Amino acid sequence: MTAPLVRxxxxxxxxxAGADALTGVGFEAGPGEVVAVLGxxxxxxxxxxxxxxxxxxxxxxxxxxxxxxxxVPQTERARLDFPVSALDVALMGAYGRTPWFRRLARDDRAxxxxxxxxxxxxxxxxxxxxxxxxxxxxxxxxARALVQDAPVLLLDEPLSGVDAPSAARIEALFExxxxxxxxxxxxxxxxxxxxxxxRVLCLNRAQxxxxxxxxxxTGKVLQATYxxxxxxxxxxxxxxxxxxxxx
Amino acid sequence: xxxxFSASYMQRALLEIGLLAVLAGVLxxxxxxxxxxxxxxxxxxxxxPGLVVAAAWGIAPQLAALGAALGFAGxxxxxxxxxxxxxxAATGILLVAALALGALLASDVYRSGAGVDRLLFGTLIGLSxxxxxxxAAAVALVGLAQAALRRxxxxxxxxxxxxxxxxxxxxxxxxxxxxxxxAAVIVALAAVGALLVSVVLVVPAATVRLLARDVRTLQLGTxxxxxxxxxxxxxxxxxxxxAPGPAMAVLGGAVFxxxxxxxx
Numbered sequence: 001m002t003a004p005l006v007r008x009x010x011x012x013x014x015x016x017a018g019a020d021a022l023t024g025v026g027f028e029a030g031p032g033e034v035v036a037v038l039g040x041x042x043x044x045x046x047x048x049x050x051x052x053x054x055x056x057x058x059x060x061x062x063x064x065x066x067x068x069x070x071x072v073p074q075t076e077r078a079r080l081d082f083p084v085s086a087l088d089v090a091l092m093g094a095y096g097r098t099p100w101f102r103r104l105a106r107d108d109r110a111x112x113x114x115x116x117x118x119x120x121x122x123x124x125x126x127x128x129x130x131x132x133x134x135x136x137x138x139x140x141x142x143a144r145a146l147v148q149d150a151p152v153l154l155l156d157e158p159l160s161g162v163d164a165p166s167a168a169r170i171e172a173l174f175e176x177x178x179x180x181x182x183x184x185x186x187x188x189x190x191x192x193x194x195x196x197x198x199r200v201l202c203l204n205r206a207q208x209x210x211x212x213x214x215x216x217x218t219g220k221v222l223q224a225t226y227x228x229x230x231x232x233x234x235x236x237x238x239x240x241x242x243x244x245x246x247x
Numbered sequence: 248x249x250x251x252f253s254a255s256y257m258q259r260a261l262l263e264i265g266l267l268a269v270l271a272g273v274l275x276x277x278x279x280x281x282x283x284x285x286x287x288x289x290x291x292x293x294x295x296p297g298l299v300v301a302a303a304w305g306i307a308p309q310l311a312a313l314g315a316a317l318g319f320a321g322x323x324x325x326x327x328x329x330x331x332x333x334x335x336a337a338t339g340i341l342l343v344a345a346l347a348l349g350a351l352l353a354s355d356v357y358r359s360g361a362g363v364d365r366l367l368f369g370t371l372i373g374l375s376x377x378x379x380x381x382x383a384a385a386v387a388l389v390g391l392a393q394a395a396l397r398r399x400x401x402x403x404x405x406x407x408x409x410x411x412x413x414x415x416x417x418x419x420x421x422x423x424x425x426x427x428x429x430a431a432v433i434v435a436l437a438a439v440g441a442l443l444v445s446v447v448l449v450v451p452a453a454t455v456r457l458l459a460r461d462v463r464t465l466q467l468g469t470x471x472x473x474x475x476x477x478x479x480x481x482x483x484x485x486x487x488x489x490a491p492g493p494a495m496a497v498l499g500g501a502v503f504x505x506x507x508x509x510x511x
Contacts, residue, residue, distance in 0.1 A: 071412035096414020
């Protein structure tokens, strides 16, 4: 059996001592698995990612990772007036492996261009990041993660509010990355989308459920995860009504 | 015009403008990108009481300014950490306190008289060789810091939330940037005074930022604009018999306004 790339046991913690934002989390993600991290705003999705990145100030439990994960933030948090091009942003993925006294290697520049090509933005590499569409910006941030070449990618709502072509491109890319044996943790509000992936982790300040979509995505679990935000559609399926994410 | 610059004090002023323009170009860009304009202004203002004491006791003003700035930084950090006040509120409270303390020391304790103007607004045409040497040293240090930390500063400024995941060091480059800004403020005090350091270190960068499409252009453009504004202010000061610092402040503000309107 292949060793998991992410293994979390009894994880709890928060931003202040004695005030846990998340409790009792335990799950695994193996090579080629996409894990949907479902939960309401404030449910602990971002806290989980901070814990996996080693940036949660107060953390208990065990986190094992196959290597440093790459993180893709929500594009709506990006500063649109910042004077950097798409290529500049993709190149940031190489910063961590470049000592401060060295220039970026030619290979890293090639890797950044290749990553932009992979997300369909080769022609936009010289364009200012803030002048791209929301979906294109999200793809640039994913390209930055690709340059990091991490075995595990943490993506914070990468499909929220992006245009249809970008969403299709991103979802296709997820499949490619799965094929390369990487593990992806994708924070999302979209329970329907989560059905297409290999695992689902439901959080509401504590772990509600973890497993295959068919086992986890039941009305009962979604009700426990989303509470009042859950909407049951006329055909009996469920959707999640999400208010604007406060930061 | 060449006549204007024939006097040695004017040549020193020109040299200082050139050095400050380099600081403005390199650091000003990071100050606006990291939103440190208020911090920059506050370090300058916090130095005011130190400058008053230094003038009265005959000690190096930069040394006293450094002491005052360190005291300010420590109190600000303490207030914000103890949650007695938000960071901006803590900065504002301490700024008012520093200005009031400086005014009290100048008017009632040391009776600094007309010297207060010089402490608040500096004098480009009254610089000593030591002032120039300190600015040159700051340029060298800031240049080295920029060469070593440019990528860390860029990644942090662009994506404060995701920079840790890039594997880029965050804490010490951040402290180095704040220290570099404080050093630049302290060496600029002699030329532009406690209240006008932003005229050199913030306003040109904020102006060029309205137009620049990349960080290199922002830095080069800011350096060039700061140099031009400094030289024009010097000429205006000489021609109109006004202080160069305030002339540069008015000029910088006007250029910013014009560029902001044109860039819309």
